Amino acid sequence: MDIFLQQIINGLTLGSVYAIVALGYTMVYGIIQLINFAHGELVMIGAMVAFSVINALAGTHLPPVLIVFIGILAAIPVCMLVGYAMERIAYRPLRSAPRLAPLITAIGISIILQHLALLVWSRNPLAFPQIIPFVTFPIGGAIISGVQIAIILTSVLMMGALTFMVYRTKLGIAMRATSQNPLVAGLMGIDIDRIISFTFIVGAALAAVAGVMVGTYYGIAHYGMGSLLGMKAFSAAVLGGIGNLAGAMLGGILLGIVEALGAGYIGDLTNNVFGSNYQDVFAFMVLIGVLVFRPSGLLGERVGDRA
Amino acid sequence: MNSLLLECAGLDKRFGGVLALAEVGFSINRGEIYGLIGPNGAGKTTLFNALTGIYSCDAGGFSFAGKPLAGLRPDQIAARGIARTFQNIRLFGNLSALDNVMIGRHVRTRAGVFGAILRTRATLAEEVAIERRALELLAYVGIAARANDVARQLPYGDQRRLEIARALATEPQLLALDEPAAGMNATETLELKKLLERVRADGTTILLIEHDMKLVMGLCDRVLVLDYGRKIAEGPPREVQRDPRVIAAYLGGAEGAASS
């Protein structure tokens, strides 16, 4: 088996999930310069809601693809609502406060959502029911599964849709204007509050789908899955250049590949002194490395203090 | 001793494609009050930021007391003996006036973590000296009564004075003031003029950006006029005032010069 190609495929799969989550971070950061620490929890909530629905429907004779689709459709509005509420309750009142304040509430919201989920779904992970037959396709010495193909395709589709929305619709133009200069955008008649709410809602919808994808990929979802994933996705956003949509996509996919290759080869490279259990370290190494050597990221232009 | 304090030669600073400063050169002697004037956007504050290490220069640069300043961080430049104020006042707004000036003493004092924790005799003596000097400086600029007031609640003119006191606390050889009279009324401006004359008399050289021409004319020994990032005149205020290029720059274009 071609390990290299296999790891690239695995990396692409995870990377496209990171990219979708990273888009949420980057959109919010671009528009209000806030690291929404609770964004990862939206991914978790999306996965949990979808899995609950999918499990409930698993016994019926609906086609499996339709069941997953219904699960996603259920998860999206829930996440949108939570995303909207978190902005209204925890971030909007602090928009003119010192930067430290919304960061701290973001941490608080993240902890609260995580433990509310624990209350609702308990500590036990939800498993993805065996409704979709596990199909694989050989591809040049490696294999790619049907789920992987679905994840990659869905991600590409969503990235396309988002790009279209941001660059081709009126709402997207308003978003970009607000991220350039909220004050002036406001003077031009753009309802800033609405645009910011909208940004959170779009990010939350993306997070919901990402949650279903990553849950399906690993086969389980649980209340604590959001924070690590969120941190990695944020690293991806920084890698690509925070505030930059294309950067988030590129950063997500690169990070996925770095992680997969790292996990695949670290054992060989270090004579098995370090194993693949160090996989999670790579994302943070990348994050710290980027911030130290190129804080603007691969595609970012905006650098430094707004002094 | 050489009377030359600050020398600037061939200074370029660009932002993207825009040349904010182009081949600017001048020199300031010890004990001078040197004015820097020019229309809005001429590059005066950019020059200040380049001087104090906030911006790096793209070509040329400064030499202070015979040593180049290139590559130094703002704090190192302050340590060399250049202190500044800001056009849009940058006090430590939530601290008291006294604390603001005491922070200015940082660069001339030494107490570290261990001194602070152990409260060594040297640290305590230094603390007393810092506070005494800060109070002296507040009195020097005329706001001694405001020592315990919160900086951002001070009247505007007092905030400007406080910024000068804070800058003086670093024991500068060169005091760089960015529009110190902005927003002041005539009485306040007159008092400011007296204060700056006293600062000079006490041995500190002053570099002054100012729009109040009366103040510049009455105070400065020499002035440098910038327009679109270029030096267009330099000399005693009276001469510069009559320079057609300066008049043109201020009135906007060649027709202005012709009609005057």
Added chain:
Amino acid sequence: MNIFAKILTKARSKWVGVALIALALIALPFALAAAGTAWVRIANLAILFAFLALGLNIVVGFAGLLDLGYIAFYGVGAYVYALLASPHFNLHLPFWVILPIGALVACVFGVLLGAPTLKLRGDYLAIVTLGFGEIVRIFLNNLSRPFNLTNGPQGISRIDPFSFGAFDFSRNETIAGLAFSGPIKYYYLLLALLLLAIVVNLRLQHSRIGRAWEAIREDEIAARAMGINTTRIKLLAFAMGASFGGVAGGMFAAIQGFISPESFVLVESVMVLSMVVLGGMGNVWGVVLGAVLLTFVPELLRDWVQPVQQSLFGKTIIEPEVIRMLLFGLALVLMMLFRPAGLLPSAIRKRELTKQK
């Protein structure tokens, strides 16, 4: 009454107050022991967390840097203690040797993390420190290979308690007719260490370095122009905070006798941050209050929430641990929204945090 007499009575009433508080603190463990030794242990934990929170207060409160990986330094200190005073390597150094080593090692970690990252803007620092905390935890979990340094997820057990020669802090004994249980003896030692930490915090706050931290928090550009080497001064805050964390970690290892990577996860960093925020960033007494409240209240809740739920529903619906975490989260959100400067605000931080820019 003449003015001297007035000052004298004022000073005297102040000392009377201090003496009363001191007496209360001395008597407290015996009162708590009457309710059960568990409460003395909780008091000890509260003191320990207060110590830890005071360290974070230097970073967040004084210098205004959001450190979300603070628990990593605590973990480093705990492991230093565990490795040097347990059968794991068969080393049994005395605690007064190890605690300074723990402080030093944690300090080195703080500098290693801070040096490259403190030039970054505040919110980036938050996420980098968060990542750093995770990295330390992952290493603690996995460094049982290539050689067994941390014993992996099983952690290290049978850690030596604090002792002075033959005087062992974990043993019960009777002195002058009073029964001193292990936790009570620890209480006095921890209290003494906490007082030391408070003094250090207060002295740092009102020093040249403390003023430099204030300046950086207020306006970094102006601070630099005034000759403050901001990177170095921020690093100093980071290193000081880390050292506090290192010492607290050593104390934790000794009291518990067992540590594992589980104790040094992100939510613990959030807990310490909640204590600082609840009490009041930058206010030493507020931070101590925050730590005491957020240690005791969850325990009190644990004591009656569970029985109430049992009697009402016949089962536990909300686990006490979940309530504890929800409290931390709510403390962060509600304090920031409604009382950003904390329960006992520092005057300056209050002005800063209520400022509408």
